[in-house]
Amino acid sequence: MHNHSALTYGHGSYENALENAAQSLDFFTVTPHAMWPDIDNLQGNPELEWVIEYHRTAFRRLRDPAYWTNYIEKLKQYNIPGERITFPSFEVHSLRYGDHVVVSRLQDLELPPAGTTIVELRDQVLDPDNTIITPHGIGYQSDYRGYNWDFFTEGPQTPFVEIFSRHGGSEGSIGPFGMYHDMGPRDFGGSMEAGLRRGFRFGIVASSDSHAGHPGGFGDGRMAVLALTLTRDDIWEAIRSRRVYATTGANILLDFRVNGAHMGEIVVDNESGERSIHVAVEGMNQIDYVELVKNGETLQREHVSYTPEYDASGGPIRAKIRFEFGWNQVASTARVDWQGTISLSEGRLLKVTPQFRGAPFTSPQRDLEGNEIPWESWVSRITNTTDTSVSFDAKSESNPAPMQPVTQSIALDVEMPPGARIVADVNGQEFSYSLGELLEGSRSRFMRGWLTEAVSFNRAVPESGFLVEFDLVDFASTDEDYYFLRVRQTDHQWAWSSPIWVSVR
Structure with missing residues (x-):
């Protein structure tokens, strides 16, 4: 739900981006870059003149009414209920607040005035019921387009943050993917872990952020939802309810519940105080381990070993x-x-x-x-x-x-x-x-x-290598604990579930 093409700046035609998305995604957008209200703060540095100019050129192109209409109408053509759902979107940069993608449930999204800050969009311009705002690239340094958690407002308009893309991983200070883009190294202050430590509740997703006209490319990042049907309303309901998770590109399937609650939900302990946790994972390749994380610490890790034992004359x-x-x-x-x-x-x-x-x-x-x-x-x-x-x-x-x-x-x-x-x-x-x-x-x-x-x-890889399932019982450690899954395949494909929050009775 966040990717780019030559529609604004990047490579690869918009038409090819749509066609590539249609080959493998159930729901998607193709994201144009729309505005950067504080870009003038970069003026005066000759080394950044090229960066400033290609952004401004892209923003001007998108402001052409016919160009924006073409974007919306072609996206509609790829929307086929029950087969694939398309959502219009645009991206807003900010040195102060970080970068955000705005996605609309409604197909006829209007482009807000140039220069509108993400705060103004959230508080004054956007319809909170029909738009979501996703922070992304959150692990960069604050005030240099890294995420500013002081700006975060919990709720269905910002249901999740993007922790993985071609930019790398923003789970915490360390992790399986570094950040080596020109925008700089990873900084803990904007990371997912920093937000969870502050007590914020939000889901976890990934998106490609590719600039090559290939949404959801393998290894670039994808988001998954737990929805009843492949319809606009059900996908949107799952998104706003945080029933989402992140993968690096492999379609890893997660079933994660605490006392029957699904990922993204908030529940209260039952009378016994026991927390029944169920984990089931189906990988696309050999699973290395499935890790259950509680309050930032590993609660349980299930390793999977591979033994190619089979009866050569046996059945399927x-x-x-x-x-x-x-x-x-x-x-x-x-x-x-x-x-x-x-x-x-x-x-x-x-x-x-x-x-x-x-x-x-x-x-x-x-x-x-x-x-x-x-x-x-x-x-x-x-x-x-x-x-x-x-x-x-x-x-x-x-x-x-x-x-x-x-x-x-x-x-x-x-x-x-x-x-x-x-x-x-x-x-x-x-x-x-x-x-x-x-x-x-x-x-x-x-x-x-x-x-x-x-x-x-x-x-x-036989079933013993790509299927993992276990149950356990846990009890409260604090007034409100959070749990999430981290899954690693041996081919370095990963998945992260959104957290489940459990409060004491």
Whole structure:
């Protein structure tokens, strides 16, 4: 629910951003940058002139009534109740208060006057029932677009904060993702942990904040909601009720309850004082651990070990397999087109999940002379699925650095005998592996020789590796305690639930 394209500043067309979102998201927006009321405070520093100018140019473009109308109308075209829901939005920068995204339940959102501060928007301009305001990039230094918790107002108009995006992680002082954008290092004062310590109640989400026309790219950040149906009203009700959680991109499923209350809710202890806590997690790959956090401290951590034990002549096994493709260092600037089909010799595909992504941009890209680099996004698609096969048409670029992947992938949830084979027919080449081979370990191959594009079947993970469930009983430590989940997969995909707050009777 927070991402960018060349609609204002960034790369990748608005049209491609919409199409990419439609491939893998149930609900989404594409976010234009709208205003920065205190940008004049940066005047006088020649090194920031380029930054000031590309922001102002984008803001002026968005103010064209025809341009804004085009944004709204194209977003409406992608809204299909029961299939996907779209919400209009805009972003407001602020050195003093931090950056915020405004999202509207109503499809005909009006753009507020330029120069309106986020405080004025919240208190005087926006309809509190039909808009939400999401702080993001909260971990930067205060007064330099980091979040200012003095400004926070608890309630359904600010139901959550964004703790992960391409900018990194803002959970606390330390965490699995650093912040290495030009906007500076992580500062505890604006972090999620700092807000919880002050007694604020808010949910936890992630969003890509990508500037490459690819909303919800794999590994860039996504938010999930617990809603009854895929309709505008039910999604909006879940958002305002904080029944939300964050993932880094993998569609990790969380079921977390305390005395029957779901994430985001506030409950009072029952007469016994016992707190019955239920945790169930379904990963998209091998789970490393599931951690239950209480008041900032680990209450319980469930580790998951992997043992590829199976009966080679036995019946079907449910497993999850990530098919990954990309690489290609021979022509480092070239894109590779991929067309292919993955099929099962026996068994069935329970679910196919695209894990596509765009370029790792968080701002306009410049060359050594300071000129903006022209760059257009791409669209990757699942073109057909059956009970035993999936076909795709995708593009990839080489990884910009060894620890910065932009490979594409498709997650397969299969049920098949260990001796049955997974057959890949990709770019005119065919290769196959048995499920048993993939349970033992990953398999890869170059398509045209060393340093060219390549594919990998990641190690298959049986149910014992991606399903975790446990229950426990706890008691009060303070007048009001909060609990949340932190989940890590071995492929460095993460999820965080929104907290549940429990008060003593």
